[in-house]
Structures are given as C-alpha cells and as structure tokens.
Amino acid sequence: MTYCLSLHCGEGLVFLSDSRTTAGIDNVTLHPKMRVYEKEGDRVLCILSSGNLSITQSVSAFIDRDMERAVGEAGGSCLMNQHNLYDTARYVGERIREVRKLDAEALRQGGLDFNINLIVGGQIGSQPPEIYQVYAEGNAIHASRQSPFLQIGELKYGKPILDRGFTYDTPLHEAVKFGLLSLDSTAKSNLSVGTPFELFCYRAGDLRASHRMVFENDHPYLMDLRDRWQNGLIQLVHAIPPLDCLHR
Template sequence: MTYCVGIKLEAGLVFLSDSRTNAGIDQISTFRKMMIYEVPGERFMVLLSAGNLSISQSVREILQVEKVDRGPHEEPLTIWNAPSMFDATRVLGSAIRRVYEQDGPSLKAAGVDFNMSAIFGGQVKGEAMRLFQVYSAGNFIEATQETCYFQVGESKYGKPVLDRMITPKSRLNTAAKCALVSMDSTLKSNLSVGLPLDLLVYREGSFASQEHVCIDEHNPYYQMIHSTWGQRLREVFLSIDDPLGDTEPTHPLLVDSERYAPLRKITNASEKVV
C-alpha cells in the first residue's frame, strides 16, 4: 500500500508521497511514488502513483512517450506539448488504458486486479495551476475550491487534519506542515506506509520547483513533527472534561435527549423487540 496527497492552493501546489511497497509481511521494499516532469519556464507537472507497482511503473514509462491522436492535420498530443493540464491528464489516462490493453488480460487470468490510481498536477504556461485525481480506467476528476486536495492509497488516517485545516487560501508552509502531519498520522496507524517521504512545494507561476526534499527518519523537521504532534494530541485530549465522574461536569453527558426516547431494556423473554 502507499499514501500520497496533493493540495492545490491559490499560492501553489503541495505534493507528498511515501515510498513503501509490500506484497506480504516478508516482501517490504522501497520505491519512490513521485515523478517530476519539467520544462523550465514552460511547464511543470508532478505525478503521484498508488496501487500495483508493476502497473504504476509501466504507466510512468509509457507516459513519457504516449501520444494521443488529435486528427490528420495536428501533431499528436503528449505531455510535452499539451496546451493545458487537462490535455496532459488526457495523455496520462491514455497511458493507463494502454497498459491495461497490454497487461489487463494476463493480470485477470492470474487473479490480479488492475489497480492503479494517481494524482497529477502542475501548470502549463498560459493557464492556471490544476490538480487531478486519475483512476484505473483512465478517467479523472479535477480539484475545485470546495475540494482542493486529493489523496490516493491509505487515505483514511490522514484525512481528518486535512479537512480541518486546509482551504484554498492556506499558506504553502501551512499546507506542507499539514501534509506532513497527515502522513505522520498514517505512518502511526498503518504499517503499509513508510519512510522515506518525498515532499515538493510548487509556487504558482514559477514553472519549476527547487523546494523538494527526501525525508528519512533522521530529518530534524520530521522528527519534530512526529514527537510534537503526538504530544500535543495527548495534551489536548487530557484537557477535555471526563464524561463521567464523582463531581458535577461542566458539560454533562448523561442528559435526556429532546428528540429520542431512552434505549429500551429487555427484561424477559416475552417482551417484543419492536
């Protein structure tokens, strides 16, 4: 399994991915899940992938040379000449379908699902930044003001902090910190996600990024996040009133509901449940 998150803000984009791949408890490996496609000054794109490793690697390889026909009088569409991120994502979808055509029947015969999902985002000169989530059928959806981040892989543990903290107007530093907290929460609860991590921050209109780093267990900022987040969660938890106790609580728990009757107790065999 894996965990990847991409965040689209007014100020830029944030991408974070882990690197653990496992096929059983004794088949743990490290494979990077992030790919950067960059033509300085013209286009900048990032791909995060999750799912079956062999499928993901094939898609990444084909994506670099994949061509989508645009008609008899136009040059085929590639990620290198796509006039928009939407068109570049169409090329990614085509690459996924090509791998399915090549390997799908054999995988099915072997009892293996065609399982691959991706986050693909960036900026092409002449248009605003865009962020997409791409599915194993090659179809995709785009991030909006209301939903400005995507997750693929083991997403449930890291989602609450993103939902509470991230808005399109968030600062890039805030989003990067939030993404790392989200990842640390996932690492804490799921062994199928693991270090090292790849973090990339893209600033709107730059068409390049120098702010990317591979984070291992010795990284001082990650060590601080790991220890501080757990400690502060415990402090906040302990500061909340206990629901039951000998003293009268400030916020009582055992109060009657205005709408619902108390739960019935069955005291003998002849009573009806309903």
C-alpha cells in the same frame, strides 16, 4: 500499499508520497512514487502513483516513450506538449488504457485486479495550477476550492486532519505541515506506509521545480513535527473539561 496526496491552496500546490511497496510482510521494498517533469518557464508537472507496481511502471515507460518520440523525428502528442492540465490528465488516462489493453486480461487470469490510481498536477504557462486524480479506467476528476486535496492509496488514516484543518485559503507553508502530518499519521497507523517521504512544494507562477525534499525517518524536522503533534494532542485532550457526569 502506499499513500500519496496533493494539496491545492491559493499560493500553490503540495505533493507528498511515501516510498514503501509491500508484497507480503516479508517482502517490503522501496520504490519512488513521485515523478516531476519540468520545462523551466513553460510548465511543471508532477505525477504521484499508487497501485500495482508493474502497471504504474508500464504507464511511466509509455509516457517516457512518447516524450522521446516527440523530440525526435516522429513528433506527436506527449506529456509535455498538452495545452492545459485537463488535456494532460486525459493524456495520462490514455496511457493507462494502453497498458490495460496489454495486461488487464493476463492479470485477471492470474487473479489480480488492474489496480492503478494517479494524481497529476502542476502548472502550464499563465494558466492556474491544478491537480487531477486519474483512475484505472482512465477518467479523471479535479480538485476544487471546496475540495482542495486529493489522496490515493491508504488514505483513511490521513484524511481526518485534512478534513478538519486544511482549506484552499491555507498558506503554502502551512499546507506543507498539514500534508506531512497526514502522511506521518498514516505511517504511524499502517506499517505498509513508511519513509522515505518525498515532498514537492510548488509556488504558483514559479514554473520551475525548485522545492523538493526527501525525509528519512530520522529527519530532524519530521521528528520535531511528529513529537509536537503528538504532545499537542495529548495536552489538548487534557485541557478539555470532563463530562459533567464524570466530574467529581
């Protein structure tokens, strides 16, 4: 299992992912689930992935194949020459369908589902930044001001903090903290999610991928963040008056 999320606020976008892949309690490996694509001054894109590792890697391979063809003599459609983010998400959905045609039946015969979910986001030119979730069927939805974040994978543990505190009007530096707390809270409650955490913070209008970090479990900022969060929760609970029937 994995957990990836993207937050959309007025100042930009935040992308976060863990790096743990689990195939049973005795087979835990690390695989990056974030890919960032950049053509400085023109567009910046980020893809987060969850699901069957072989499927996500196949989709990535097809995306890379098309980009190689597009810069060669063959030309053609690729991730980095779509007109807008919606078309980009649709393009990624088409690559999922391409893999589905090749592998879905064989996976079914082996008792496995065709399991993949992606988050695709970024900014193209002067168009506003956007984030989309692309499903295993290839269709997509986008985040909005009213629902300004997307999650894939093991999402239930990290959702409450976002529901309670994050909005489209949250400043970008605060959005990073909300995202890290959501990811770290998930890792605290589910052993299949864990460090290293990858962060890509994108400020609207930059059109370059300049703010990327990897957080190991002992990263000073991550350790301070989780300690302050845990201790703050305990202090807040202590500060809440008890129920009248229990007060003596």
